[in-house]
Amino acid sequence: MNELDELTRRAQSRVGQSLRGKYLLERLLGVGGMAAVYEATHRNGMRVAAKVLHKEIASDKGAKMRFLREGYVANRIGHPGVVKVLDDDEDTDGSAFIAMELLDGITLEREWSNAGQRLPLMRVVAILDELLDVLDAAHASGVIHRDVKPDNVFVTNAGPLKVLDFGIARIVDQSRVTRSGEMMGTPEFVSPEQAGGRVREVDARADLFSLGAVAFTLLTGEYTQIAKTAIERMIYAATKPARRLVDVAPAVHADIAHVIDVALSFAIEDRWASARAMRAALRSAATNAGITLGAMPSPRDQVDVPPSVPISLPTPSSTTTVAHGSVRKPDE
Numbered sequence: 330m331n332e333l334d335e336l337t338r339r340a341q342s343r344v345g346q347s348l349r350g351k352y353l354l355e356r357l358l359g360v361g362g363m364a365a366v367y368e369a370t371h372r373n374g375m376r377v378a379a380k381v382l383h384k385e386i387a388s389d390k391g392a393k394m395r396f397l398r399e400g401y402v403a404n405r406i407g408h409p410g411v412v413k414v415l416d417d418d419e420d421t422d423g424s425a426f427i428a429m430e431l432l433d434g435i436t437l438e439r440e441w442s443n444a445g446q447r448l449p450l451m452r453v454v455a456i457l458d459e460l461l462d463v464l465d466a467a468h469a470s471g472v473i474h475r476d477v478k479p480d481n482v483f484v485t486n487a488g489p490l491k492v493l494d495f496g497i498a499r500i501v502d503q504s505r506v507t508r509s510g511e512m513m514g515t516p517e518f519v520s521p522e523q524a525g526g527r528v529r530e531v532d533a534r535a536d537l538f539s540l541g542a543v544a545f546t547l548l549t550g551e552y553t554q555i556a557k558t559a560i561e562r563m564i565y566a567a568t569k570p571a572r573r574l575v576d577v578a579p580a581v582h583a584d585i586a587h588v589i590d591v592a593l594s595f596a597i598e599d600r601w602a603s604a605r606a607m608r609a610a611l612r613s614a615a616t617n618a619g620i621t622l623g624a625m626p627s628p629r630d631q632v633d634v635p636p637s638v639p640i641s642l643p644t645p646s647s648t649t650t651v652a653h654g655s656v657r658k659p660d661e
Contacts, residue, residue: 333360333362336360336362336365336383337357337360337365339383339384340357340360340365340367340381340383341357343357343365343367343381344356344357344367348369348379348381348418348420348424348426349418349419349420349421349426350372351371351372351416351418352369352370352371352372352377352379352426352428353369353370353372354367354368354369354379354381355367355368355369355370356368358378363382363383363386363392363396364380364381364382364383364386364396365380365381365383366378366379366380366381367379367380367381368431369428371428375415376431377415377416377428377429377430377431378428378429378430378431378432379426379427379428379429380426380427380428380429381420381424381425381426382396382424382425382426383424384422384423384424387423387424387425393425396425396427397417397425397427399414399427399494399495400414400416400417400427400429401414402472402495403495405470405471405472406463406466406467406470406472407466407470408462408463408466408467409489410459410460410462410463410466410489410490410491410492411463411466411467411491411492411495412429412430412432412483412491412492412493413429413430414427414428414429415428415429415430416428432483432485432491433485433486433487434483434484434485434486434487435483435484436479436480436481436482436483436484437456437479437480437482437483437484437490437543437547438478438479438480438482440484441479441546441547445550446550447547447548447549447550448547448548450548450581450582450585450618450620451620453544453547453548454585454611454615454618454620454622455622456482456490456544456547457540457544457589457611458608458611458612458615458622458623459489459490460477460482460490460492460540461540461604461605461607461608461611462604462608463490463492464477464492464533464536464537464540464604465603465604465605465608467492467536468533468536468603468604472495473531473532473533473535473536474492474495474536474539475514475523475531475535475536476494476514476515476518476539477492477518477536477539477540477543478515478517478518478539478543479543479546479547481493481494482543514539516559516560516562516563516566517542517546517552517553517554517562518539518542518543518546519539519542519563519566520534520535520538520539520566521538521566521567521568521595522535522597523535524563524564524566524567525567525568526567530597532597533603533604534597534600534601534602535597536604537592537600537601537604537607538592538593538594538600540592540607541571541589541590541591541592541593542571542593544574544589544592545571545572545574545577545589545593548574548578548581549574549577549578551577553566553571553572553593554566554569554571554572555572569595570593570594570595571593571595573586573590573593574586574589574590574593575587575590582614582617582618584613584614584617584618585611585614585615585618585620587614588601588607588610588611588614591607591610592607
């Protein structure tokens with residue numbers, strides 16, 4: 330039995346139990362390396378998703394602090410695209426937990442997998458547009474997510490996306506939770522500065538890099554770095570520029586590929602200056618590609634794209650092709 334199987338077995342054994350006499354755990358929804366998530370009912374009848382930190386991790390004060398602060402960080406943003414955290418507490422056995430709004434739907438990771446690990450361009454553009462609005466609100470609130478990835482985006486049955494897991498987010502105007510040199514993030518989507526442990530260099534543009542990496546994977550079925558192991562991928566992320574979407578998937582409209590490739594720039598200063606600027610560029614590129622998006626939610630999004638970064642580019646010439654008729658898992 331591997332570690333995840335053992336964690337799942339232990340998590341499943343809690344079904345039917347009550348957290349602090351308040352939340353009845355009714356069904357196990359998922360298990361991760363840090364916590365398990367349950368469908369639960371509060372004693373007043375309110376339905377919630379209860380996220381319970383694994384007992385083995387609860388003894389780590391740093392991990393416990395990051396876990397419990399998720400609610401404070403998420404609720405600080407106040408955007409409908411961020412999951413609301415309703416309560417936080419500890420069970421009688423010391424297990425920390427948070428209660429969140431219960432969502433119906435699937436993760437973006439599952440949607441991508443169900444679609445054969447490649448989503449249509451129009452769908453990806455719509456996803457980017459919506460997530461950039463959420464990141465704009467987060468960054469305006471001084472919050473950097475630091476772990477943007479498909480598994481942390483929830484596609485609700487009602488349609489809107491929700492960004493999950495602000496447990497390792499950093500609040501810009503407060504002291505850093507992580508020590509200098511400590512890496513946070515996911516190897517497949519992490520920014521170079523995060524992968525290299527350059528904590529003091531991490532700002533909102535790290536989230537834009539991760540979002541660019543998400544778009545790259547959703548469109549191509551591959552990761553930005555070709556590697557055999559997660560450790561190797563992390564090393565490459567810290568030391569090698571990401572592959573350009575325009576080279577890997579030349580069938581993607583050049584203007585949209587350019588927006589994503591700028592986000593994936595190795596040098597921080599070469600990326601989009603903000604989520605708002607990237608969203609404006611994406612919308613301009615979408616128009617050029619004949620893709621219609623909804624109206625901007627507020628006038629603050631009507632910003633000019635920096636003139637130094639062109640939107641319209643000639644269709645690139647490349648010998649690299651994408652076999653749209655075949656599907657493969659990343660790095661297979």
